[in-house]
Amino acid sequence: MTDRSYTIGQVSRLTGISARRIRFYADKGLLPPYSRTEAGYRMFMDDDVDRLELITALLETGASLQTINLVLTKQATLAQVLSGQLQNLEHQITAKRRIAATMRIALQSSEPTVRDLKRVATMTDIAHSSRREAAKAFFDKVTEGLELDPTWKPRMIESGSPELPDEPTKEQVEAWIALAKLFDDREFFDAMRWIAEDAAKYPWIAVRDPLDPTVAKHLAIQRRARIAMESGEKPSSTAAQTLADDYIKLLAEMRDLPDDEEFRSRMRQRGQRGRSTNLFFELSRVLRGLPATDAEHKWLRQAQEALLGV
Incomplete structure (x- = not known):
């Protein structure tokens, strides 16, 4: 049994597609070469009708003509x-x-x-932009040329691409917008690059091996900070300064570096550059419905800044 042939008008009535639109698809190469009658009319076959119905269905999904052509030519x-x-x-x-x-x-x-x-x-x-793609592109550039723990960049990308909740608060909307703007902030890029270089140079810090004695010291300082904060100590108090001093000594120990003026200067730079990175993590936490920062962490950071004169 041979295929039936149709004029363009007959195809139009069969498919509900206008003759003008059928000619357009043919001119775009979505229909195979057609034959003509002696009078010069285009003739279409059953396969052409099937292709037109497939084209129409794919267009309804929002597919482009280029994408549709990939299906018709078996490339997709x-x-x-x-x-x-x-x-x-x-x-x-x-x-x-x-x-x-x-x-x-x-x-x-x-x-x-x-x-x-x-x-x-x-x-x-x-x-309409993809937050995850933007975060990935940003941290790809931040980590370019660095050998980092394989978990570091994925953690940063995850922090930089939280979803906006279905029913966000005003604070979460503000945080979502502010987080998007950070990826275009040169100061933020420089600060994250500084952190990435530090993580590449001292990779064991990010791992936090529970058997490492510095981990226990770190947790002990956090407990001391919480107790001091809850007792009403201000970050600028003498007790807070002593605690901040101990913490900076621990940071030097974790890096196998002497706690000298050079290291203190580096920590001062870290504090100065850290404002945008602190904002980054705070915004990420707000979007997840968490407090902007751990209270004792914020208190300890403020104590360090007061001690170093940041």
């Missing part, structure tokens, strides 16, 4: 294309959800402000 499977389109659709839904959440927060006030509108506009600009 239907499953691969549908998987890619589903991923794109889910990303679009997530982006729209973030924008809608920002609008809901703006409407919590009976009189939204210009700041509210700017927040919505900013979210619209960045919601």
Whole structure:
């Protein structure tokens, strides 16, 4: 049994696709070469009708003509294309959800402000970008040329790409926007590069082997900081300065370095550069519904800054 042949008008009636659109697909190479009648009319076969229905179905998923051509020429499977389109659709839904959440927060006030509108506009600009891809590209560049513990970069990428909750608070929306902006901040890049170089030079610090005696010392200082903080000691107090001094000595010990003026100067630089990196981790914690920072960690950091004159 041979295939039937159809005029373009007959194909149009069979498929519901306009003749103009069918010609467009043919001109784009999505239909194989066609024959013509003696009168010069294009003729189409049953396979052409099937291809047109496949093209239409794929277009409904949002696939581009280029992608459709990959399926028609067997360069990609239907499953691969549908998987890619589903991923794109889910990303679009997530982006729209973030924008809608920002609008809901703006409407919590009976009189939204210009700041509210700017927040919505900013979210619209960045919601369609992939946070994980941006974080990966950033930390790929930060760690370029460094030999690091294999878990270091994935941890940083994870911290830099938390999802915005379905019903975020105003603070979480602000944190999500601020975190996106950090990836374009040169000061933040330089600070993270400094931390990455430190992690590459002293890889055992990140591992925190429980059998390492410095780990026990580190935990002991954290306990002392918590007790001092809960007892009402200020980070600028004499007791806090003593504790900060002990901590800096421990940091030198963990690096097998002398606690001298050169090391103190390095810690001072770390404190100066650490503001943007501290913000990075604080924003990441806020997005996960956690306190911006551990209270004793923040207290101890402030005590160090006071001691070093940061």
